[in-house]
Amino acid sequence: MFQSSSYTGTKEQNYDLLNKQLKALIEDEPDVIANLSNASSLLNQFLEDVNWVGFYLWKNDQLILGPFQGLPACVRISYGKGVCGTAVKEGKTQRVEDVHAFPGHIACDAASQSELVIPIFKNGEIYGVLDIDSPSKGRFDEVDQIKIEEFVKTLQPFL
Numbered sequence: 001m002f003q004s005s006s007y008t009g010t011k012e013q014n015y016d017l018l019n020k021q022l023k024a025l026i027e028d029e030p031d032v033i034a035n036l037s038n039a040s041s042l043l044n045q046f047l048e049d050v051n052w053v054g055f056y057l058w059k060n061d062q063l064i065l066g067p068f069q070g071l072p073a074c075v076r077i078s079y080g081k082g083v084c085g086t087a088v089k090e091g092k093t094q095r096v097e098d099v100h101a102f103p104g105h106i107a108c109d110a111a112s113q114s115e116l117v118i119p120i121f122k123n124g125e126i127y128g129v130l131d132i133d134s135p136s137k138g139r140f141d142e143v144d145q146i147k148i149e150e151f152v153k154t155l156q157p158f159l
Contacts, residue, residue, distance in 0.1 A: 007046070015147035018046050019154050026158045035158050037067040043132070043151070044069035051111050051135050055120075056084055057128040063088065066128060074108040082106035084129050087117040091126070095145050097138045109133060116140040118152050122159050 007014035022042055026035040036055050044053040054068020056077060063077040063084055080089040082105055087094045094117045099105045102115075112133040120127045130152055134140065 011143050012147065014046075015143070015150070018042065019147075019151055022151060022154050026155070029158070032159050033067060035155065039130075039151075039155055040067050040069050043130075043148075047132065049134050049136050049139055050132055052109055052131070052133040055128055055130055058088065058126045063129065068131075070133070071109050074106055077106065083115050083117045084131055087119045087129050088126050091119055091121075093118045093145055093149060095140050097140075099133075111135045113137045114139040116145060116148060118145075118149055120152055120156060120159070122156065127156075127159060 007017060009017070022039060025038045025042065029035055029038075040054045044050065047053065052068065052070030052073065054070065054073065055066035056063035057066045058064075061079060065073055065075045077084045079085055083094045083096055083099065083102060084106075086104075094115070096102050096115045099107075099112055099115050112135065114134045114137050116132045118130045120129060130148070132140070132148070
């Protein structure tokens with residue numbers, strides 16, 4: 001049974017604990033949807049000041065909505081469109097301080113002000129993205145980016 005933890009260390013230490021919790025949650029579970037669901041829930045519980053945490057999976061040359069926490073979301077995102085599609089096109093993390101200044105931003109939730117999108121790869125090919133939105137501009141810093149990229153690396157072998 002999972003219990004919510006109090007995170008009392010430094011930001012980096014708290015992220016390291018989060019990654020250990022993720023591994024414990026998914027290491028014995030072969031089902032991808034279950035693992036992605038628990039990963040989005042764990043992140044949503046851990047992160048403050050976020051309004052959407054979830055996954056889009058790459059299928060038939062587009063991103064399709066996967067497990068998430070938050071309000072209903074856009075179901076399909078085309079290659080190169082919005083922050084998520086750009087992460088796929090460029091193959092790298094997109095940390096956006098102000099989504100309204102991002103060319104072609106797709107506003108699935110009008111409350112979102114900043115966004116962090118990390119591409120997920122499997123066997124060298126795009127698998128999907130982890131998308132995190134915040135109602136505050138500039139919510140995500142370099143530590144968030146680095147540590148959430150580590151979170152994705154912890155998740156990748158279980159996809």
